[in-house]
Structures are given as structure tokens and as C-alpha cells.
Amino acid sequence: MIVTCPSCSARxxxxxxxxxPQNPTIKCVRCQTSIRVELPAEPAPAMEDHTLVDKPIYQPTEVGWIIVHDEYTQAQTLPLQLGRQTIGRASVSKPCEVMIQSQDRYMSRLHLVIEVIKTKEGAYKYWLSEHPDCTNPTFVNTYPLKRGTTLEILDGATLQLGKTKVVLKTIAAVGNARKATDTVVHSEYLKTVLF
Known part of the structure; x- marks a missing residue:
């Protein structure tokens, strides 16, 4: 879940x-303000009934992962969820949903947008576009991403944000974050595109 700090607007x-439930508060990492979070109400216990009731369909919270797989940046596994999320260099002043800890000055703080959608058949699709504020290059499997385009990416795609390389792993391909990380860590680095 994501909340915005009422004091400093950090996400x-x-x-x-x-x-x-007795104390639903968190502290802002930027300004240390205590923030009360409204938790969803717990469902009332079901009464004994012998009628058939449809069970809710399991919805995973993590539907993919971005794994930093670069010679110069520390390995990181960052979750993706349904919907739009911005990926970029970690920043207090311009936070985004998926923040990569990196010193790469060629990676924008708001670099890419990945939108994960669920199809009618239950599969997940991953759509990639540059963030409008991005001023640095992006490459998909060593090919430049043209500004203004939206591209469907598949499991195993290597994205180069500035000079930092990350790999997309999908829930359909690996099932969980540990397998995603193990698969990527034991693979070869894709060559870095020089610009």
C-alpha cells in the first residue's frame, strides 16, 4: 500500500x-511525522450455511519483479504490482513506486513507467514507456526505446536505464521473488550500451 505524507508529501x-489494528500508524522516512493509516475492515465471520458460495479468486500482490543485474550496481529485487508504477533512481525529493538504489547519474529519478494489466484470461501483460520527465536514455534488450512509444515487454527482458541494467521476471515464469532473483543472478550480464 502507498500513502502520501501530509507534512512533506513523500510517497x-x-x-x-x-x-x-490497535495502532495503525507509520512514520515518514523523510520528516518522521506519524501517519495514521485507514486499514480495510476485516470481513465479518461467515455464518454456518450449507449453500454453495463462490470463493474469492486469489490475487497475488506481487505480479512480477525488476531485478537489478549490473556489474556496477548492487543486486536488488523490486516488486511490481497491478497497475501503473514508475521506476527510477531512489530519491527523497522525487520518490517513485519502484526506487533503485544507484549512483548512476544517467538514470532519471522518474525514468520508466510499467503498467501491469490482467487480461480476461487471467494472464498478466507488462507495458513499458518512458516517464514524461525522463531526460536519459533507455534501452530494451540493447535497442533504444523511442520516446513516446509504449512497448509490451516479456519475461527476461533486460532494460537499461541510463547505464544500469535491470531484468523483468514475471510471476507466470518464476512464481516468486526468490526464484526470480536466483534465475537472474545466475545468468550472464547483457552488454552495456554505450551512449
């Missing part, structure tokens, strides 16, 4: 399941 991501 904060946290796991709502880790909060206590």
Missing part, C-alpha cells in the same frame, strides 16, 4: 498486514 510504501 511511502508499506505492508498493511504488518500494521496492528
Amino acid at each position: 511511502l510504501r508499506f505492508n498493511e498486514k504488518a500494521l496492528s
Whole structure:
């Protein structure tokens, strides 16, 4: 879940399941303000009934991962969720949903947008475009991403943000974050495109 700090407007991501219903507060990492979070109400216990009830369909919270796989940047596994999320260099002043810890000055703080959608058949599609504020190059499997285009990317695609390379792993291909990380860490680095 993501909330915005009312004091400094920082966007904060946290796991709502880790909060206590008696004290649903988090602290802003930027200004240390305590923020009360409205937790979803717990469903009332079902009464004994012998009628058939449709069970809710399981919806994973993580539907893919961006794994930093670069010779010069620390390995990181960052989750993707359904919907639009911006990927970029970690920043306090311009936070985004998927922040990569990197010193790469060629990676924008708001670099890419990945939108994950679920099809009628239940599969996930991953659509990539540059963020409108991005001023640095992006490459997909060593080919430049043209400004203004939206591209469907598949499992195993290597994205180069500035000079930093990341790999997309999908839930359909690997199932969980640990397998995603293991698969990528034990693969060869794609060559870095020089610009």
C-alpha cells in the first residue's frame, strides 16, 4: 500500500498486514511525522450455511519483479504490482513506486513507467514507456526505446536505464521473488550500451 505524507508529501510504501489494528500508524522516512493509516475492515465471520458460495479468486500482490543485474550496481529485487508504477533512481525529493538504489547519474529519478494489466484470461501483460520527465536514455534488450512509444515487454527482458541494467521476471515464469532473483543472478550480464 502507498500513502502520501501530509507534512512533506513523500510517497511511502508499506505492508498493511504488518500494521496492528490497535495502532495503525507509520512514520515518514523523510520528516518522521506519524501517519495514521485507514486499514480495510476485516470481513465479518461467515455464518454456518450449507449453500454453495463462490470463493474469492486469489490475487497475488506481487505480479512480477525488476531485478537489478549490473556489474556496477548492487543486486536488488523490486516488486511490481497491478497497475501503473514508475521506476527510477531512489530519491527523497522525487520518490517513485519502484526506487533503485544507484549512483548512476544517467538514470532519471522518474525514468520508466510499467503498467501491469490482467487480461480476461487471467494472464498478466507488462507495458513499458518512458516517464514524461525522463531526460536519459533507455534501452530494451540493447535497442533504444523511442520516446513516446509504449512497448509490451516479456519475461527476461533486460532494460537499461541510463547505464544500469535491470531484468523483468514475471510471476507466470518464476512464481516468486526468490526464484526470480536466483534465475537472474545466475545468468550472464547483457552488454552495456554505450551512449
